[in-house]
Amino acid sequence: MIIGVDRYANLPPLPGVRNNLKALKAALTDRTIGGMPKKNCRIVSNPRTVTAALKPIEEAVRAARDTLIVYYAGHGFLDSRPEGLYLTLPGTEPGKVHSGIPYTWLSSALGTRTPPKRRIIILDCCYSGSVIRRMSVGTMSGTMSTAAATQQASSQLGEALFEGMDSLEGVSYLLTSTPWNVEALAPEGEEHTAFTGEFLRVLREGIPGPGPESAAANPAAAPPPHDHLSLEAIYREVRRALREKNRPLPQQQAQNGIEKLPFVRNRAARPAPPPGQTSQTDRTGESGESGPPGQNGRPGTPGEPGQASDVGSSGSAGTASPSGPPGTARSPVSPAPPAPEAVKARKVRRRALISVLCVAVVATAVPAAVWWQSRDDEPSSGACSDDVALIGHSDALNGVEYEGAVPVDGLSGLAMSGPSRAWALADNTPGRIFDLDLGTSGAAPPAARAVHLRTLRPTGGGRFDGEGLVLEKGGRTVLVASEAGPSIRRFRVSDGAETGRIELPRNLVEWAGPENLEALGASPDGRYLYAGMEAPLFRDGKARGRSLLRIQRFKGTPGGAYVPDKQFAYQSAAGLRVSELVAMGGDRLLVLETNHAEGQGNAVRVFGADLSRAKDVSQVASLQSEPVDAFAKKWEPVDLVTCPRGAAATAQPQSNPLLENAEGMALGTAPLASGPYKGRLPLFIVSDNNNSPHQITRVYALAIRTGRTGTGSGTGLGTEARTGTEARTGATAGAG
Known part of the structure; x- marks a missing residue:
């Protein structure tokens, strides 16, 4: 048949x-x-x-x-x-x-x-x-x-x-x-x-068998x-x-x-x-x-x-x-x-x-044995696209234990706490946050090390799987998006105790699948939170291999109450899932999309997204019926496969050995003050090794060109290179 x-x-x-x-x-x-x-x-x-x-x-x-x-x-x-x-x-x-x-x-x-x-x-x-x-x-x-x-x-x-x-x-x-x-x-x-x-x-x-020379x-x-x-x-x-x-x-x-x-x-x-005979089979x-x-x-x-x-x-x-x-x-x-x-x-x-040949996707990382090491003479930094350059990468955290007792692995969320400091969320149990010294402001390759550890103490029972991290203004509390539940929880930094939760809209809870709340970001002023779904709700599904996703915006104050505000429709690239997002202000985001395929390796791409003209789909039962102009406008600043390979090692087949299971992303707090990429903003990405010796915990430092608007052609990030928080607001960004 x-x-x-x-x-x-x-x-x-x-x-x-x-x-x-x-x-x-x-x-x-x-x-x-x-x-x-x-x-x-x-x-x-x-x-x-x-x-x-x-x-x-x-x-x-x-x-x-x-x-x-x-x-x-x-x-x-x-x-x-x-x-x-x-x-x-x-x-x-x-x-x-x-x-x-x-x-x-x-x-x-x-x-x-x-x-x-x-x-x-x-x-x-x-x-x-x-x-x-x-x-x-x-x-x-x-x-x-x-x-x-x-x-x-x-x-x-x-x-x-x-x-x-x-x-x-x-x-x-x-x-x-x-x-x-x-x-x-x-x-x-x-x-x-x-x-x-x-x-x-x-x-x-x-x-065929081997050639006649090999056989002889x-x-x-x-x-x-x-x-x-x-x-x-x-x-x-x-x-x-x-x-x-x-x-x-x-x-x-x-x-x-x-x-x-x-x-x-x-x-x-x-x-x-036989010798001297011609096979009848040949004739x-x-x-x-x-x-x-x-x-x-x-x-x-x-x-x-x-x-x-x-x-x-x-x-x-x-x-x-x-x-x-x-x-x-x-x-x-x-x-x-x-x-x-x-x-x-x-x-x-x-x-x-x-x-x-599909209309839906589920993703995971499948490790293999180490098979490739790039040559030492290959450049480890340089342009990845017109607007993004690779400053370098560091595997210094790979296989490391904090104070010889706690593995620094499973890193799934990232939030900047200073020009060269970041907090990284581990998604394993119990939830932990590592304070990382990145060893650079972005002008030189990173040399990350863990300098402090905080253990989270969730309440209410049930499984906790932290994926997205926001350091709230003032630094006294953090917000964590848990895929299990799903839920958004607030923790006190001083002792890791859970102090409250943000109520999610009903549809994000009742219609979420096993891969749901993955990404979390806050606008520079803390007025808005953005929570991104990794995979579609059951009612939304896919269109031509592209996930029809929802990004929920919450309105509130840092350390205080946040309530659901608007819900935006977002379409991923074919075969990719949303792993992280960074809010730049003005309803403009950077979105990290990734996936892994056995035998092909990882895909790691960063997109710009403009939600300002997207439809509020809070009351829409299924995104299948929505026209294309109801979704967020997108452009692609960079696909990491185009970045220099450098001396990157990999534990599995990859189209570029630099690629790993990237899950956390954070934008630097100020433009670079020196180096070949002076004036650009640093963008840091961290990979999740899934607690496996066959994958690598890797930190990437990128430099993104600002001052041009995001467009459908894929150029620009919709921000301007000014200073501090102002540089991140994207107030002058175009429509994308």
Whole structure:
């Protein structure tokens, strides 16, 4: 069963999916690849209802006796309900789960008590890895590192999604295009989606063995390619190719060793003929006269050349039959000349991505082993964009313990307490605030160190997870945004005691998901507080991969009462979440947007946002119905991937080793008085290492150009370089 949706009424079209369906059927029914009878391979394109999508699967289950393959490609989205992943239909609407198909329904349609013996599911959509239950090392056939599995297990959202699910109930093998928190890609200018394009390439071209020179030099270490490919071999080759292109990495899960059985013929296999003979296979591609042991009906080892797999041998519905008719075994065929589409697929294009196969995103950081260290001669400072330069970065806090007892890690919030001093909030339990000496006013690279520690004492019970920090005017109290709850709490600096809370609007509490209140900032005069949501409310959802978020403004006085004032709509960049915001005055903000994707690394971008002309959406039930001009105006001062690499080390694959899991951000209190960036304001960012040895606690010092207005072209930050608080008010900023 090959199911795909490429045309949508409310979501972006996916022309690559249409190409996927035809090409996959052609490969599976090609006698030199899959050998499946065409009558047993059915395409279901753009099913309009749940019944139209699932009924063909139920019919295939009744007809198949040996192996059933179900492939789905299209948009996918996540929900925090136990169903987790939803597959989409042409009429699916963003944010409305009832308009999609829960994956659990598809899995249920496969049944468990009747033939076929083997059920194979291949999913090419966003967040498809979420159906792999728990993603534990013991059940993943080695597809994830221990570090990644540990991080996955620690994700409370992941636990909520997988609670009560058993993705392999009735399924022998599961292959997904992405990890659980990553968007799938449909690259512009490419014939197929990213994952399926590589999957088809492997089917069409096979997996060659080493070259003749390598084999001659060391025959024992250079075996010839197998004449059949297992699902495991295909998976590893697809994963390798996608990693090289810095694209999302597939995941697999299997039962009973099915992943090691022969699945399709290996088109790259070409056994060497005996000396003095020309292989009949080279001439006709049909003969079984010569070949490795185990061919022509002789026994072999499962997964090794020569053994005919019983996968698909019955020729029943949805069955792949790589070894020919039942009871026969055939020699490998000569590789066919590469098809034009295969040649085209080899060309790596560096183009913008116009589509992601999803309508929602959930993010976490997934660590890996240290793999890259930049050269010492690479610059460690310099321009990142027209308006932002990197002064430098410091890893001096990484792995450090305050007074030899308390790890300085989990830093998620940052607030300036002086030109070169900042308070950093740790999100682990119990909540702590570290007083940091940054070692610079921004004119030289930072050399951060922790000089004091304050332990917070929340009241009222329940979990506390501090993410956003505001140092109130006067320095006697701090405000902390807790994701758990959610809540905004005030703490006394002298003893860390909680002294009160700020009431949140009802919709931010009742409709918030596991990733909610993340960012907190105050205007320079303390009159306004701004609280930002990390992920959309359940009713808001996404539009074309972009989170539809809310920023709540409160009005009050520092140390006194704050009450909800206005609510603004904010749209994140595709695939990113809001980690922090800085209020500059005049309803203008700097917004830190980040994400992490396994195999791709971190994304860290800073946006300017002008809320002054955005609609008050306090009474709007869902942002899905709001026009684009109701949202905050945005521009992008900097994407940190463009900053100099310097001597930065990284603990995981990154497009720029400088990047880490940035979560806290604060704007300096005065313009730089010296150095190459004199007159600019310093901007400090701190990363959260998630209490993991596989990530780094890093402090960044940036210099931002002021004096120009923020515009849609991405220049300026909407402030003027004057002095002190006045420089931060942004009173002369344009509309953005």
